[in-house]
Amino acid sequence: MAAPASNSDSVEARIPASCPGSISQILYHAWHHDAAGLKPLLNVPGRASVQEPTTGETPLHAAIRACTPANRSALDDGEGEAEAAAVVRELFMSGAIWNDVDSNDETPGCVAARLGLKDLYTLCVEAGVRAELLFGLLDGYEELESDDGEEEETGEDGEGAQEDGKEGEDAGGAAEIESAEDVEVVVDSDRAFVPPKRLNGPDVNSKDYLRSNLTYDDGKLVDSDKNGVMMAWETSIMRSSVEGLLPGLAAGHKILNIGFGMGIIDTMFAETQPSKHHIIEAHPAVLEHVNGPDSKFSKDWEASSPVPGGYKVHGGKWQDIVPKLLEGGETYDAIYFDTFGEDYGQLRMFFTEYVPGLLEEEGRFGFFNGLGADRKICYDVYTQVVEMHLSDAGLDVEWQVLDVDMNDMKTEGEGEWEGVKRRYWTLDKYRLPTCTLLG
Template sequence: MPDDAIEARIPASCPVTISEILRRAWHHDLAGLKALLSVPGRASVQEPTTGETPLHAAIRSCGARTQKNNNEAPAEKSASVDIEAAKAVVHELFLSGAIWNDVDSNNETPGCVAARLAQDDLYNECVSAGMRAELLFGLLDGYEALDSDAEEEDEDNGEDKANNREDAATNEDTEHQDDAPEDIILESDPDRAFLPPQTEGTVTSAAYLRANLTYTDGKLVDDQNNGVMMAWETSIMRSSVDALLPGLPAGKRILNIGFGMGIIDGMFRETQPSRHHIVEAHPEVLKHVETSPDCTFGKDWEASASEGAYKIYAGKWQEVVPGLLEQGELYDAIYFDTFGEDYSQLRMFFTEYVPALLDEGGIFGFFNGLGADRKVCYDVYTKVVEMHLADAGLDIEWNELDVDMKGLEKEGKGEWSGVKRRYWTLDKYRLPVITLMG
């Protein structure tokens, strides 16, 4: 367990300019903290060695909620902790530009700390702030997917970041802080709270389509060992098919975006659909379909039904799907699972195409791995997706599934052996079931 003591998180070596802000946040000194937050960037300063931000400090100092027995609601760890005061400080920090998904030296965001300590009210504050930030990024047309890889990159370079932040000082606010240092630290990039999280090191769609792929040991990986699709997802695919085709009736019209290992398409095929269209962009996946004896979705499969009923369309869905619209295609079930694309592409698909492609009574779903490497990001995306779907005239219900985490617990171990990044860490999966409103 992480050491949550103030001495561990705000050590004596912490520059006094940073320590002043962190300690006021830690002790929920709202009046004193407000006096320090008038300059952009101060709400997101970090301790150079622990990565502690004012948000981390304000939440961590509350301690863990404990449950006395099964019949009693959780009680605060200490009667001296004023959660309302903590909420007021957290709220003020967000208003002042605190960054909801900054990570500390434990690779925890403030929301992660709140979740670990079972501080539900503070956790919800973090989720709400994350949702507002993500919606803002979308409105600014600068949306990038949440990805904690970038946060880990920041953690690796935390010392450099902290040093960069110490490049300015001010004597402002001294009339409000008689005992405070005159040179309170400034953020070197005060606008970063209003920018999408950077995703340096993540795979772009263009890079993925150029990459060599390998099918091996129940995995599909690229030449950088990024997991494109893995066999552990099979149970999720099974539940998705059951949700998209309730009762598994024959004769339905199906569209799947992203073939990958062919897991879900194999399940769709078992229902004997009247139309089964697949869109796949990667040339090596398409080659696998045509040449591998393990794949049965090639030309013989296409020829087993009337012309055009069973077909794999080669190309990016952004190029193929408009043609399907022009042909007047309608589907009873649509599934979306691509790799190397950020959330903006999924949003574009369900905003611009799903309402026109989905027949009355049809169901749309997608592989919901949005932010699935940490709970707070997953919860933020849940709310963002709900709002964007409503704007597109679509209703959503979530079927929550248990995920068997055996073999998925540790980076580089078990199912993750030979895979660069553990992209799933949660024991619950929210399966989306999406229909046309009304």
């Protein structure tokens, strides 16, 4: 096949013919959608996930990137998405990693989405779901490295390149590889993506968060590292969550909310005049905010509760409190879960081990769905993963798609994001889950 004339830096321009199994060779066959040539090279563990050292390009990126209109027409046999799909499948069957990012901070699925390659995008999502289900079975969740400071460094350039119209084909030139010794095969098969809630980076965890100082400041709650714990722009999501859990906002229900934050959802719950309103909150500063002498919350809600004693704040981690509620025979019509600094494994444990016992037969369970919300493909993967895990736990889920007004959202560091370390939400749609017990 001829090399695309317009892309002198492209993979095939730099192939050292003497290096079977080298990064360049593997990328070359992936780029040319040559499944037959690729297959024998993938018989060594890790080969399907080699990364070009300079651009971070993997064979998946190369196979997908070769489908840009410019690159496709440059391939002399006119092949396209179907041929690429065969190669992408071969790579996934050989252990390719679905969520490796290149130097543009794009996973292969991000490239497919940007280029409008729906079938290839779907293959990447399916691979992500399989991988995450497997890691869930192995209980092997680990933080993904893709969203740390590196992203901040590369983000601007990446955006600039796209705005300039330099899509895909110009993004990933391969470095010079003179001999097989130069080849670095990246074996990283035990990586799972853990969609964190409202934060990214391995430096934040529940223990540190619960010890950190918090600041309530002008429409947001941030921790001492300026991670956004809760923000006022989420108010409409909280409103829709309450409407999903309590259709018609009917009064007199028994409600459990985990994670008080700014008290946005609890204020809405209190307005429905529940017969029971239990809140679990672990952070001392948040507890002070709820219960302290200057607080507008607890005193009002205690006074207005239609059932004396119906309003109660349980101070402590839900992991310690929920088992006691269960033992005490408490049940609820509506349960909402929205914590901070905990990984998906905790949410899964909550809805698997506790929700079925705490929920009334006709009750509803919801949670803040921020799983992987800083990247479309991660959000799409985790929608499917959580749905399967909910089903395993005996819960049916209905998704309501809400618009998140991105025009109002400003860019990182501006508007509502000013003073927040990292923008944890980048998507224009929110999938709101409302769960019920399977019959």
